[in-house]
Amino acid sequence: MYPLKHLKDRKPNNMFKKRSDQKDEACKLLENLDNKNIYMDKEFSKKLKSDILSQYEHENVFMYLINFVKRSLSMPSLKFNKLPVISASTISLILISFYGLITYFVLNNYHNNLSQNDKNEVLSKILQNNSGSVLKSSKNPSELFSVSQAVAAELSNGETRDETATDASSTIAPIYYNDNYNFFHYTSTYTLGPAAASCPAYGDSENSYSRIETYDFQNYSENSYYPKYKYLAYNNNDELVDYSLSSDKYRYEYKGGTFALRFEENYDYLAVTPDSTSVNTEILETSPSSTKTLSDTEVLVDEAGTTSENTGINVETETIELIPEAKDVIPYYFGEDSEVEEVTIEGKKYYLVIYSYDTPCSYNEERSKNPTISSETTSLEAENTKTLFFKDLYETDTYSLVKQEVYLASISDNNLISSSEYVVEKAEKTISEVSSLFTFDLNVNVKNVPTTAYNENSYYPYEKDVIKQSSYLTYLKNFLQQKDIEIFTPSNETYVLFETSISDYYDPTKPYYTNRNFYPNNDFGQKQYEDYLALYESLSYNQKFTTTYILKDETERSQDPGFYQISAYDKNLDVSDFSEYFFGTNQYTFKDSISLKINNETVSATKYTYNYQAGVEDFEGKEISPDYAQDSYNNLIIFDYESYKYVINIFTYDTNASINSIFSDLKGYHPDNDWNEIEAKVKGSFSLHEDFYGKIEPQDIPSSNGSGTETYVVEPDSNLETIEINP
Amino acid sequence: MLPPSEIEAIYNNHSEKLYRFFYFKIRDQQEAEDLTSDTFHLLIKKLKQVEIENPINFLYGIAKNLFKVYLREKYQIKTCPFLEEFHDFQKYTEEYLEKENSQTSEELLLKYLPQLPEKQKEIIELRLIQKLTPTEIGEKINKDLNYVRTTQKRAVKNLRRIITCTP
Numbered sequence: 029m030y031p032l033k034h035l036k037d038r039k040p041n042n043m044f045k046k047r048s049d050q051k052d053e054a055c056k057l058l059e060n061l062d063n064k065n066i067y068m069d070k071e072f073s074k075k076l077k078s079d080i081l082s083q084y085e086h087e088n089v090f091m092y093l094i095n096f097v098k099r100s101l102s103m104p105s106l107k108f109n110k111l112p113v114i115s116a117s118t119i120s121l122i123l124i125s126f127y128g129l130i131t132y133f134v135l136n137n138y139h140n141n142l143s144q145n146d147k148n149e150v151l152s153k154i155l156q157n158n159s160g161s162v163l164k165s166s167k168n169p170s171e172l173f174s175v176s177q178a179v180a181a182e183l184s185n186g187e188t189r190d191e192t193a194t195d196a197s198s199t200i201a202p203i204y205y206n207d208n209y210n211f212f213h214y215t216s217t218y219t220l221g222p223a224a225a226s227c228p229a230y231g232d233s234e235n236s237y238s239r240i241e242t243y244d245f246q247n248y249s250e251n252s253y254y255p256k257y258k259y260l261a262y263n264n265n266d267e268l269v270d271y272s273l274s275s276d277k278y279r280y281e282y283k284g285g286t287f288a289l290r291f292e293e294n295y296d297y298l299a300v301t302p303d304s305t306s307v308n309t310e311i312l313e314t315s316p317s318s319t320k321t322l323s324d325t326e327v328l329v330d331e332a333g334t335t336s337e338n339t340g341i342n343v344e345t346e347t348i349e350l351i352p353e354a355k356d357v358i359p360y361y362f363g364e365d366s367e368v369e370e371v372t373i374e375g376k377k378y379y380l381v382i383y384s385y386d387t388p389c390s391y392n393e394e395r396s397k398n399p400t401i402s403s404e405t406t407s408l409e410a411e412n413t414k415t416l417f418f419k420d421l422y423e424t425d426t427y428s429l430v431k432q433e434v435y436l437a438s439i440s441d442n443n444l445i446s447s448s449e450y451v452v453e454k455a456e457k458t459i460s461e462v463s464s465l466f467t468f469d470l471n472v473n474v475k476n477v478p479t480t481a482y483n484e485n486s487y488y489p490y491e492k493d494v495i496k497q498s499s500y501l502t503y504l505k506n507f508l509q510q511k512d513i514e515i516f517t518p519s520n521e522t523y524v525l526f527e528t529s530i531s532d533y534y535d536p537t538k539p540y541y542t543n544r545n546f547y548p549n550n551d552f553g554q555k556q557y558e559d560y561l562a563l564y565e566s567l568s569y570n571q572k573f574t575t576t577y578i579l580k581d582e583t584e585r586s587q588d589p590g591f592y593q594i595s596a597y598d599k600n601l602d603v604s605d606f607s608e609y610f611f612g613t614n615q616y617t618f619k620d621s622i623s624l625k626i627n628n629e630t631v632s633a634t635k636y637t638y639n640y641q642a643g644v645e646d647f648e649g650k651e652i653s654p655d656y657a658q659d660s661y662n663n664l665i666i667f668d669y670e671s672y673k674y675v676i677n678i679f680t681y682d683t684n685a686s687i688n689s690i691f692s693d694l695k696g697y698h699p700d701n702d703w704n705e706i707e708a709k710v711k712g713s714f715s716l717h718e719d720f721y722g723k724i725e726p727q728d729i730p731s732s733n734g735s736g737t738e739t740y741v742v743e744p745d746s747n748l749e750t751i752e753i754n755p
Numbered sequence: 756m757l758p759p760s761e762i763e764a765i766y767n768n769h770s771e772k773l774y775r776f777f778y779f780k781i782r783d784q785q786e787a788e789d790l791t792s793d794t795f796h797l798l799i800k801k802l803k804q805v806e807i808e809n810p811i812n813f814l815y816g817i818a819k820n821l822f823k824v825y826l827r828e829k830y831q832i833k834t835c836p837f838l839e840e841f842h843d844f845q846k847y848t849e850e851y852l853e854k855e856n857s858q859t860s861e862e863l864l865l866k867y868l869p870q871l872p873e874k875q876k877e878i879i880e881l882r883l884i885q886k887l888t889p890t891e892i893g894e895k896i897n898k899d900l901n902y903v904r905t906t907q908k909r910a911v912k913n914l915r916r917i918i919t920c921t922p
Binding site for chain 2: 053054055057058060061062063065066067068069072073076077079080081083084085222440442558561562565602604608615
């Protein structure tokens, strides 16, 4: 099942380059335009030729023998004397069989393919004997896939796995409990391959680490489960440039600068006694909705109610204990079509496991740094999704991972993104034996990151709750006044306000992550700092407020069920970023300068149109019949007005659709002067919402159009409070 | 069944041409080599399965199809018009190589740059024609380094896309 392989012994030619030798992409392109590499690499060409000729000659033997038999059988002179033909055929078949056997053993020298049962057994043992933090990727623990969430989700809701899940807790626990060990210490050394630049999420030369150490400890007390985890990453100069410690209620983060950060952990660990057949506690922790759909064969229900110790919140009246079989978990780590072989290298036996999955090559990194990035942006990176192949070697006696290679698109030397080697220490330890290891001991200041407060008044206002709706109106008025944001509605009142959505994020980590001193005082630190600054300058961070409109007339709505939106952004954002953000590409189809009317005044705007074939792919991304494909147009009308940049987002099947002109003539309402009108429209949206969705009981929040309020507003604590930690 | 010497002759006469076609379109040596390798491997595989009357035509047909697959996977481009226009792909390839060979990098840049959006064009002109560093560009256009890097990255990606699809 391997993809087409290229020449294997070609030496990577750009590994271990000094940074000063590395050129940026533009210079590389110029070099290539200069026809510098106009000839194939001589060595490559020579080996390709010999590879092809040898492949052809091997096949020739088969073809020769087959043709010989064919020809023999069809020769008229032999038609009535089949004996020599049969003899020739027999000899040919023997030769073919012999050739086949020889070929098989030559190609599979020292390789022993395992049966499906053996394969599952080996993979289960691997899951039991390796920490979750080393499988998949060694680079950054937050990139790791949360198997537990995915298993729980799939078993309960039939959802597919989410490669970008970044729950830090997912990296803490081992994948499967192991009765023998509760302590894992890995040291991995990491080198980049020639394809590293093609997949920065896994092989970013500017952000990669040369050595990583992880310590995992599973701390079971009688009624609780608190894992401890420590992650240390070193650069090429062996300087500590990334540090994460998760111990009891606190998590520490250090990036090599003059101070570290301390966060209060919010993980709720249910009262769980580990057992050797269950996966980690996150699987056991299921949402109320997931309990409804689990089948009897998949769950055991303990009727005793359980309350979370940490929060006092009643999580569930039933404690759900999933006991998935290993075969259910294996695909989440190794895919459906992993290959397992026993191989011998320098006299020692190993299990070689090859598996693959698709992942965005640049997106993970940003997402891992900030999970609050809207999931809508995943579409932007669709074109950046690549298939990565993992080639892992495990010891046959301990099942420990000793080496992992990651390849882009196919397994060949040229496609190697990274190679990691591991040294592992596994043991059964007591908490007192490891406590010093999981104590913060860096000699730097520690700043306490305040926990984000949650403002209930700003929450979803469409529940059937008059008090909440009234509070929301007060909150909205203050918000709009404070931010000086206007609400627009089409002058033609066929379209009316359906939802208002405040997106005023305050991220308590921002003052720290955007502090240059949090990073090392070198190029690496500068790059990290700039990456974080860029993140905070992204559109998703700078959207302030969105209004959504639908057709007023219910009958007409059946013809045009669309939602149209106007969003307010910071004025200083670059217009060119919007098309990429909304369309997933900056290759828009048309761009026009247009005029809008706002309160009968003319305002200049730019209209970007992206034309595509809607319905070419179904929801699972499979191609469907082109007969169902339809020309579709996504229009963005962008204009500056007072303090903000506004974006009108319209989707149509027709370039001349009247909807474009309707949204080109707007009325603006300022909260200082026109609050009564705004209030009436927002109240109207409450009623319209109720007509549309039916009455929404408190906490029964619809998520169908995704435009509900996502608000986390607290007063910034910019004091950068430093707390004393005694190592 | 062709004798191996004929396969060798096909390789000697066409591997560099195919490589160069891929290289001029993709402007990446390793990817061009991989596509050349794929083309020949597929030819051998097909020669094993069926009798092929004109293996050279067949070879160029494979190259064209692999290039289409590359466009789809790398840039989500279904196909470029020129790929459909030229039925004799070998002839097209040879003419294209002759034309492309004779152009300098600056000529090529000037040929492709007008197709870039304004801001990206500005950055590439400053970076590759005026040879300014990203920091100098930032100072000149009064933008921060991050803006320059991001815009340049997008511009390079778009330029590559434009190059692949220009006949």
